[in-house]
Amino acid sequence: MTADPFLWSSLQRPYPIIQAPMVGVSTPQLAAAVSNAGGLGSIGIGASSVAQAREMINATRALTSEPFNVNLFCHRTPTPDPQREADWLQYLRPWFEQFNAEPPNNLSVPYISFNDDPALLALLLQEQPAVVSFHFGLPPTDWIAQLKANGIVTLGCATCVDEARQIEAAGVDMIVAQGNEAGGHRGTFEPQHCDAQLPIETLLKQLLTQCQCPVIAAGGIMTGEDIQAQLQAGAVAVQLGTAFILCPESSASTAHRQALGLNPSIQTGITAAISGRPARGILNSAYTELTRPEAPPLPDYPIAYQAGKALAAAASRAGSVDFAAHWAGSGAPRARAMPAAQLVATLAHEAGLSPD
């Protein structure tokens, strides 16, 4: 497969800056503001029903006529295991009790993988957003071919060379290289296999030598200087998540904003204990207390997420932000609070991309 060097240019974006899809944080307002400002905005429909996804796409379209990206979760179909789930809930019981709460009686699958949702494929083929991106793996190859045949540019997230090769072999147009610095869930295809956790600089170099597809760099990119470094290293574009959390157009909670905005020495870490898949967020007891040697095996993603969210809700009812899933990358101390259009303009200016 040969790279199409004009693929990114075909999107006609003045700036090679993608606002990362962030389920729970990105909104149609944020995506539209970024696309209107010359970047590529993204909405995340990984945890949405078909009706919710249609609503988000329409809401974005109502705010911009520019291209935007629609992001999907392509995780392996979870296997419900009542015993494993009961053991996990029992293990979590003392932390629930700390907040005078009880764990839920059982867990279920809160949302399904795109790969199990042909109705969502039908919606995308009908709506034809300019870009569709995949996280946690890939959909069936013929679905990718159908999306592309409808003029949709496709992106797949890779955390290592092996995943990038699978993305290329499946015919996906561009690779999002997700460095270890990245906030949110690791895009690893099979989380039980080792995650190389490569810094973006190393991963980008490896993918550029081993792959033909254009590569987009993601992870810890917070300023124009960071953007310039990735573009100079050979990335066709950059994808930033954490940098956009404090924008007023995001739906980040007040607690998430406060955790990010008030602490210059903020620390992030990676744990699977919140959702069942490794993800990077602002350190709290979910990272430091839940992963004990005696912990039973985690339920599959996203079944475990129900327990993580229930624990965070119990803490919140008791007035604590402990155990919250405040996803953020290691660049978190450098997050800036400003409207999305101003942030895109600032990043472009700092990176020497804008004419002024």
Ligand SMILES: Cc1cc2nc3c(=O)[nH]c(=O)nc-3n(C[C@H](O)[C@H](O)[C@H](O)COP(=O)(O)O)c2cc1C
């Ligand atoms: C709050 C948050 C939520 C995220 N949710 C998603 C998501 O729904 N889909 C996805 O593909 N990536 C998601 N990511 C990961 C981003 O795509 C990207 O890899 C990451 O933001 C890049 O690192 P940075 O946060 O340091 O900029 C999320 C990241 C954050 C910070």
